[in-house]
Amino acid sequence: MDVVQLQSRLSEYLKSLFNDGTLDGQFLQLQQLQDESNPDFVVEVVTLFFSDSEKLLDDLSSSLEQPNVDFRKVDAYVHQLKGSSSSIGAQRVKNACIAFRGLCEEQSIPACLRCLQLVKQEYLYAKNKLETLFKLEKQVVAAGGSIPSLDAGS
Amino acid sequence: MRGELNLSCGKVSLLASTSSCAWKSAEMVPDWFPAGLRVLVVDDDPTCLMILEKMLKTCQYEVTTCNRAEIALSSLRNNRNGFDVVLSDVHMPDMDGFKLLEYIGLEMDLPVIMMSVDDGKHVVMKGVTHGACDFLIKPIRIEALKNIWQHVVRKRKNEWKELEQSGSAEDGDQLPKHSEDVDYSSTANEGTWKNVKRRKDEDEDGEERDDTSTLKKPRVVWSVELHQQFVVAVNQLGIDKAFPKKILELMNVPGLTRENVASHLQKYRLYLRRLSGVSQHPAGVGNPFLSPQEAAFGPISSLNGLDLQALVASGQLSTQSLAFQASRFGRSSPKSGISVSVLDQRSMFSFDNSNLRFGEMQQSQQNPNSNKQTNLLHGIPTNMEPKQLATLQQSAKPFSSFNVQVVVSQGAPSNGSLIQITQPQLRGQKLGESSTSHVPRLPANVSQSALQSQVAGEVMLRNGMTENGRGLGQNHPPQTSLAASYSGATPWKSL
Numbered sequence: 001m002d003v004v005q006l007q008s009r010l011s012e013y014l015k016s017l018f019n020d021g022t023l024d025g026q027f028l029q030l031q032q033l034q035d036e037s038n039p040d041f042v043v044e045v046v047t048l049f050f051s052d053s054e055k056l057l058d059d060l061s062s063s064l065e066q067p068n069v070d071f072r073k074v075d076a077y078v079h080q081l082k083g084s085s086s087s088i089g090a091q092r093v094k095n096a097c098i099a100f101r102g103l104c105e106e107q108s109i110p111a112c113l114r115c116l117q118l119v120k121q122e123y124l125y126a127k128n129k130l131e132t133l134f135k136l137e138k139q140v141v142a143a144g145g146s147i148p149s150l151d152a153g154s
Numbered sequence: 155m156r157g158e159l160n161l162s163c164g165k166v167s168l169l170a171s172t173s174s175c176a177w178k179s180a181e182m183v184p185d186w187f188p189a190g191l192r193v194l195v196v197d198d199d200p201t202c203l204m205i206l207e208k209m210l211k212t213c214q215y216e217v218t219t220c221n222r223a224e225i226a227l228s229s230l231r232n233n234r235n236g237f238d239v240v241l242s243d244v245h246m247p248d249m250d251g252f253k254l255l256e257y258i259g260l261e262m263d264l265p266v267i268m269m270s271v272d273d274g275k276h277v278v279m280k281g282v283t284h285g286a287c288d289f290l291i292k293p294i295r296i297e298a299l300k301n302i303w304q305h306v307v308r309k310r311k312n313e314w315k316e317l318e319q320s321g322s323a324e325d326g327d328q329l330p331k332h333s334e335d336v337d338y339s340s341t342a343n344e345g346t347w348k349n350v351k352r353r354k355d356e357d358e359d360g361e362e363r364d365d366t367s368t369l370k371k372p373r374v375v376w377s378v379e380l381h382q383q384f385v386v387a388v389n390q391l392g393i394d395k396a397f398p399k400k401i402l403e404l405m406n407v408p409g410l411t412r413e414n415v416a417s418h419l420q421k422y423r424l425y426l427r428r429l430s431g432v433s434q435h436p437a438g439v440g441n442p443f444l445s446p447q448e449a450a451f452g453p454i455s456s457l458n459g460l461d462l463q464a465l466v467a468s469g470q471l472s473t474q475s476l477a478f479q480a481s482r483f484g485r486s487s488p489k490s491g492i493s494v495s496v497l498d499q500r501s502m503f504s505f506d507n508s509n510l511r512f513g514e515m516q517q518s519q520q521n522p523n524s525n526k527q528t529n530l531l532h533g534i535p536t537n538m539e540p541k542q543l544a545t546l547q548q549s550a551k552p553f554s555s556f557n558v559q560v561v562v563s564q565g566a567p568s569n570g571s572l573i574q575i576t577q578p579q580l581r582g583q584k585l586g587e588s589s590t591s592h593v594p595r596l597p598a599n600v601s602q603s604a605l606q607s608q609v610a611g612e613v614m615l616r617n618g619m620t621e622n623g624r625g626l627g628q629n630h631p632p633q634t635s636l637a638a639s640y641s642g643a644t645p646w647k648s649l
Contacts, residue, residue: 026293033208033296041208049201079245083271084201086293 003145027089188303189214223249244270
């Protein structure tokens, strides 16, 4: 594929992530922050999000496995994940967290465990998609092209 | 986003900027503003922190990040003038963001903007009641950050307006302008544009305060420098001997009249009285963050309304800050000043390292007659026996203010000159030119430190007035004796 084709494929892929709700407008904010002084900003932030989230998910799992579940702690973890996922625009992860927090209030362990699974799924899905996106970006750059920026409105 | 703010000079020295008068018309900020705004971001979420940092840098702000509230607090304490605005998340593991907000309001009086992914009404309301100047819902867009400078400007503007309302204003012709530059060059290193802003405000007309003088006298702008000269003169003379004529002579400012000084002195005394009308520091606020000496205050209740704890905790003023803040005393009506909460009082300061000051304080207390001049609340008592409190309260009678001195000399471990001075200030109206003062003389250094401390306190006090909804305000009614003296009588006409 030539550069133009690669760029086109990249654009389409990114658009699809918006269409299925994986990403929202906040992701565009991140992209707009990326500049020559910080050419890998988005990748860096998202990578940080990945490592942070995985730790949070582990903490969530173990806190729900405790004999006496501390729901405030669970809620705090979910709140944190909600914050970080929303800050990078991982919309579906964020929405799953919102649902999770509602369940924390009900203090039902089975429901929370189910919801945790949902959050994990959404997280892995988003992670997969973003890693693919970054791969495509690398290909464009390797082929000598620049990463096309999406308008906020598109 | 990038390049929207053209910054040709990163951190320009204020002196250069003022001399070039690079003002936006109708604004009170330099041209390059808000670039260079010093922001402290506190968020335990590393992803958010990284994004915020990048966004703020894109706005051309100077960013410092913290992932722990305690670290943020100590950064703020160690560098009182180092930041213009604080951005803090609400949910943090080591400290509730609202608590941090309270501390900052108490100690540094910086504008604080809260952030949260929570947009629930109760959370936002909490921000309001705790004194946050704004609340941003995450995810935060860079557009929201671009405007945070408005809170810094607004705060300064409000503070300045207060100054104008309380002081006689207008007409800077009589004042030596060159001295203002000198002052600003010293503060320029701090990189605070607020100094420049204040100066600009000084040049503008202010409202004349309706005081008791019926004479039409030339209006004087009591600039920071002028007020500092005034305070120095008063301290030099000793509060009991601070007659307008003598103050005027000491100040030696061409064009300044005795009436100007008398009027200013009157306001100053009112301010000092108001300062002593501080209410008690509510328990539970700030305790874990007070230095050990401060904590020693413990349950000390207010002394005739004067909250030593607050003054102690707030006792570290740099000379510059003092000079600055000192010019902002003198709210026109004493009534409301009395009930300002301690938290409000403390809210407007920039402080140096409190521990350092405490060390100095201890020394001065051991040697009360040393002539060590301190600008800060030197001699602020770190401890006070309840008995002494009671004694002091009892001694709160007109013209008996210096009885406090007696109390102090009874060996109160660290009763400060502050207390001593407090009393006389309360009765300030009678002091001054009246040669029939019954009060014994206080050591000059004691007067100085106390006066300055009161000045400092007043700054806090009056600034506190501008802040609504400082969360912890517990207002205590003034002592009866104080209330009586606050009745508004201003017998300076004879002066």
